[in-house]
Amino acid sequence: MTHNDDEFEALPDALIEALKSADEAVPLITARVDREVLKMAREQFEGRKPAWPRRPAWAAVAAGVLIMIFVVQLDQPTQQLNEPMRVSRPVDISDVLNLARERSGNPAAQAEIDALAMRVVSLSPAGASR
Amino acid sequence: MKNLFIALVLLSFSISGQSHADEHDFRFAAVDVYLDSAEPVAAWQFELDDRAGVMKVVGVEQGDSPAYARAPYYDREAVRLGDADRIIVADYSLADAVELPSGRVRVATVHLMLNSDDDADFSLFLVTATTYDGVVTDARISLAVRTGSE
Numbered sequence: 001m002t003h004n005d006d007e008f009e010a011l012p013d014a015l016i017e018a019l020k021s022a023d024e025a026v027p028l029i030t031a032r033v034d035r036e037v038l039k040m041a042r043e044q045f046e047g048r049k050p051a052w053p054r055r056p057a058w059a060a061v062a063a064g065v066l067i068m069i070f071v072v073q074l075d076q077p078t079q080q081l082n083e084p085m086r087v088s089r090p091v092d093i094s095d096v097l098n099l100a101r102e103r104s105g106n107p108a109a110q111a112e113i114d115a116l117a118m119r120v121v122s123l124s125p126a127g128a129s130r
Numbered sequence: 131m132k133n134l135f136i137a138l139v140l141l142s143f144s145i146s147g148q149s150h151a152d153e154h155d156f157r158f159a160a161v162d163v164y165l166d167s168a169e170p171v172a173a174w175q176f177e178l179d180d181r182a183g184v185m186k187v188v189g190v191e192q193g194d195s196p197a198y199a200r201a202p203y204y205d206r207e208a209v210r211l212g213d214a215d216r217i218i219v220a221d222y223s224l225a226d227a228v229e230l231p232s233g234r235v236r237v238a239t240v241h242l243m244l245n246s247d248d249d250a251d252f253s254l255f256l257v258t259a260t261t262y263d264g265v266v267t268d269a270r271i272s273l274a275v276r277t278g279s280e
Contacts, residue, residue, distance in 0.1 A: 093175040093203075093220035094260040100224055117203040120175065121218040124208070 093120055155247055158188075160276040161240045163219070167259055167269035170230030175220035175257040176271055178240055182251040187214035189241040195231035197223040202238050220257070227262035250275075 011019075096117045103109030165174055178187075190204045202221035208214040219238050223230060231237075244250055252273060259269035 092258045093173045093222055094258055094264065094266070096203075096220070097173040097222040097224075097260060098264065100222060104224060114203075117220065117222075118205075121203045121205050121220050122208075123205045123214060123216065123218065 091116065091120055093117070096120060157244045157277060159185075159242045159244055159250070161242060161252065162236050162274045162276065163193075163238045163240065163254065164234055164272045164274070165231075165237045165256075165259060165269055166234040166272065167232055167267050169261045169267045170227050170232045171259050171267065171269065172225075172227075172230055172262045172264075173220070173222035173258070173260040174237055174269075175218065175259075176237075177216065177218045177255045177257060178273070179216040179253040179255075180250045181253055182246075182248055183215065184244050184246040184248050185215060185250050185252075186212055186243045186245060187217045187240055188243050190217065190219055191239040191241065192221075193235060193237040193239070195223075195235050195237070197225040197229050197231055198237065218257070230262055 096113060099109075099116055100113050103113060161178065163176060163178070165171060165176075187204075187209050189209065190202060192198055192201050198221050200221075202219050204217055204219045205214060209217070217240060219240065221237070242250070252275070254271055254273050256269060256271040259267050259271075261267045
């Protein structure tokens with residue numbers, strides 16, 4: 001009696017027979033068969049496009065740029081209340097007029113208005129209007 | 131004797147000052163700046179320069195319009211220090227549109243010291259003139275020079 005036969009003694013006969021019949025040699029797949037299967041698979045799926053086409057490299061670059069822009073915008077300081085305008089052109093007296101109208105009725109704002117006006121007319125390079 | 135000494139010292143200073151003044155010939159002039167606009171002007175700004183490089187601004191006076199009753203804005207510190215060889219002058223008015231000036235109006239007078247017998251070569255540039263509605267108006271700017279002597 002072998003070791004395996006000892007183990008089978010505790011099992012039902014039907015199960016022992018089923019296990020013995022399932023215990024067959026593993027089918028051997030040679031390298032040639034493997035290549036053939038690979039070849040057939042390639043021929044089968046050659047014309048099929050993937051459901052999600054591959055994005056070109058520039059799409060990744062564009063996404064990176066968008067993320068960078070978003071991060072830089074988050075890093076920008078918010079507009080201060082005492083800086084009433086951000087204009088791309090040099091500040092001039094029309095901006096002072098707009099500020100004076102916005103602050104109309106607030107006597108405490110006169111100093112702020114005068115400061116902007118003095119910046120407009122300053123002759124120094126730092127405060128020059130043009 | 132002591133009084134005589136003081137008088138001599140003062141006299142010497144006086145003579146010295148007179149000769150110092152003679153070395154530097156300068157004149158004074160006033161430049162009236164006029165703005166000509168078909169529409170009422172709520173804000174204006176100009177720059178006056180001298181291409182000959184002989185002028186120093188010594189003061190700025192307001193114009194004729196009651197809507198601009200106070201002295202206009204200019205770099206008072208540069209004028210005080212004698213550094214204003216050009217000047218930017220500007221003012222705004224919160225008056226109603228009917229009270230704002232239109233047509234030809236003197237908006238400012240710039241008082242100058244001319245440091246040479248050479249004539250100044252003025253360059254007058256209108257930076258902006260804005261209507262009551264905040265629109266830049268097509269205005270013209272001009273000047274008239276009044277000269278005097280020391």
